[in-house]
Amino acid sequence: MNIQPTYSSLDFPGKMALVLFTPGCDLRCKYCHNPQLLKNETLTKWDIEEIEEEVEKNIDFIDGIVLSGGEPLLHLDVIKNFIRQAKNNNLLVKLDTNGLHPNEISEIINDLDYVAMDIKAPLDKYYKITDIYPSNVKETINKTIDIILEHEVFLECRTTYVPKLLEPQDIKDLTKEIRCNMYTLQQFRNRVTYDSRLADYDEPNPNDLVNILNNLDIPIPEIHLKSNQFGNQIIKKG
Template sequence: MNIEPVYSSLDYPKKMALVLFTPGCDIRCKFCHNPQLIKYDTLNKMEVELIKDEVDENIDFIDAIVLSGGEPLLHLDVIKQFIAQAKDADLLIKLDTNGLHPDKLIDVIDDIDYVAMDIKAPLDKYYKITDIYPNDVKERIEKSIDIILSHDVFLECRTTYVPGLLTPEDVETIVSQIRCNQYTLQQFRNRATYDVSLLSVDEPNPEELHDILMSIDTNHIPSLHLKSGQFGNQKIK
């Protein structure tokens, strides 16, 4: 099955969710923890119907559907079906996205409750983390942020901190370039990566990540979080 459904109490804050991982991504982040989903695959009608049946069968046990990947906006017509099903059942909808598809985002934003956008690196330095990326990253992400916030949808921006790929100064630059309701700095985990050389890179110490967050100006962002394997999702402010 190309769509991987997973039940989670972590992916939508304080809600039980069915997370749908769709295949295909248009960038190749070296630290990607879902490398099996990078290759694009067409989603056939039968598969989509099977997932919709699973949603129906578990409707009493979930509060939300999380559309993740890969990059779910690459399958716009398919995720529209899941969004419509969720709204018919009064379920919340969260979208995980790389922010590079504002033209598709605008088509669904009115039905989305929560967006988690992965900001991989400073907006003019995506070459640090991937060899494949559009040349207008900054413009696309800024447009996506504008769309989300102008529709009063909760926006969490997330950065995975990989030693050797990013520096504390990079995090400071990222924070200065974005607007969001919540910023989360995530600990790199070396369990599975697209670039296998990163499997030998040490995971950053949560205390180091905490110090990075505390050393930069985040006053324009209402909520600040740190996510690590040791301590889970910690609210810093």
């Protein structure tokens, strides 16, 4: 099976969810902690049926599903099946995405309850994080944000902070470019990375990350930090 289902109470805030990691992604982030998922594989009828059975078996224990990856929107037809099944059973649906597929997200937006979207770097500086990315990142990310907010779906934007790749000023710049309900800065972890050279990079000190967030002057209503040491910390709310 190509999709490994995992149960988690952390991936969908406040909910117990079945997380489905789909294969394939159109970026190659140097810090990607799911490098085994980057090769795009076709999902077979059997993969899909197994997942549907897993959801069916656990409907009483979960509040929702999380479509994660990789980039789930590369498998639009498949995830439409999962979403239909979830909605038929009154489950919530969260999508994790890199934000570069506005046409695909517009086809499922009416059935989404929560979107977590990666903002890798200032929108004209994706080269800092990945060697492969589309030329029109800014336009595409903004189009995706417009679709999500127009449909009043909760939008969390999030950035992984790798000190040797990003600077505090990058976080200031990128948070001025985006619109969302919540922004999360994630501490880089060096245990599993797509680019093996990052295994030698230090993980940032969470106190430095708090300082970066406390120095932001932005209208985003809710700001969080996720770190290994302190878990999910609310830096600003309301």
